[in-house]
Amino acid sequence: MEGIMAYTSQGIREFAYVDMSQFPHDSNLCVETILRSLMHLKQELGRKLFVQMDNCARENKNKYTCALAHLLIHTDIFEEKFV
Structure with a gap:
């Protein structure tokens, strides 16, 4: 099971x-x-995306998730990223 918690202007949203x-x-x-x-x-x-992940480089902190963050900024969806 994968879980996501997002802090938005509307409050905390959780996804499973x-x-x-x-x-x-x-x-x-x-x-x-x-x-x-x-x-x-x-x-x-x-306009700002803050991402916090666990330390599992095999699944979370690797070239694919970094490429996704770069793509989200390059396509002007977000202006900054902090991983």
Whole structure:
């Protein structure tokens, strides 16, 4: 199970994504849960994105999640990132 907690202008929003072992537990699952949560929050988001993840480099802190953060800024969805 993947969980996301977001602090928005509307308050705290929590998301839980249940996986019945149909997806590998790797960076693709992490990126997918971040993107799904951002889609749910698109009306409540500001211009700054703060991301806090656990220390698992295999799934969370790797080139794919860093590339996602770069893409979100490069496409002008967010103006800054702090990971």
